[in-house]
Amino acid sequence: MVEKLGLRERKKQRTRQALIEAAVRLFQDRGYDQVTVAEIADGAEVSPRTFFLHFQTKEDVLLANTDVRVDLALQAITERRPGERLPEVLVRAMDQMIVNAWDRDLSSGLAALRARLAASEPALQARLLQRYLTAQAVLAQALQRAFPSRLDTVTASALVGAMVGAVSASALTALQRGDGPDEVRNAMRQATALVARSVT
Incomplete structure (x- = not known):
């Protein structure tokens, strides 16, 4: 039987996925070097601090x-x-x-x-x-x-x-x-x- 994730864990996974999707979109549109962590966070509608709770660097998103x-x-x-x-x-x-x-x-x-x-x-x-x-x-x-x-x-x-x-x-x-x-x-x-x- 698959164990259901708690609300906090589901929210954490959604935030992580939103950061990945924002990074992919920005990297494709503007180029990897031109995109900052702050812009990825903004694209996912979270703070840069939240980004760093999920990833150490922008390379880690990939x-x-x-x-x-x-x-x-x-x-x-x-x-x-x-x-x-x-x-x-x-x-x-x-x-x-x-x-x-x-x-x-x-x-x-x-x-x-x-x-x-x-x-x-x-x-x-x-x-x-x-x-x-x-x-x-x-x-x-x-x-x-x-x-x-x-x-x-x-x-x-x-x-x-x-x-x-x-x-x-x-x-x-x-x-x-x-x-x-x-x-x-x-x-x-x-x-x-x-x-x-x-x-x-």
Whole structure:
């Protein structure tokens, strides 16, 4: 049974989403460098102080759902089903990330904007790399703990790196060629299946 969110948490999520939508709109209309945190806050009808309760920097708005994706993948790994094999766990973890979090980024335009800006904004590139490396380390540790007799730390890191790298690269390529959400999602799933087939 899905637990209902309290009023305060629902309001917090609405404010966060309003900030994301305002940032996406402003970045698309005026360009990333031209937009300030104060303008994003104003576009969402909140104060700059409220912005900073949700995000540390304007780069973080573009990475808004990263932590959600990582948490979903971690949950899929730690709640491994009895008898579930390594390739199946990897696919399910990635699919949780694709279905439950990427969908929001794809439909809102956040994923396409992030892909475009990541190619030209050094601060965003650095932030993305930091997030990827942290996420991969956390996921690799969880995977190694789930399959201790099968994986050492290096092998677990290699598997997670291959999977995350393949999914990210396929999404980026699909977004850059102008694919819609369904095509991007299919590209990511094809990448997941490709890597999973190499795991015996």
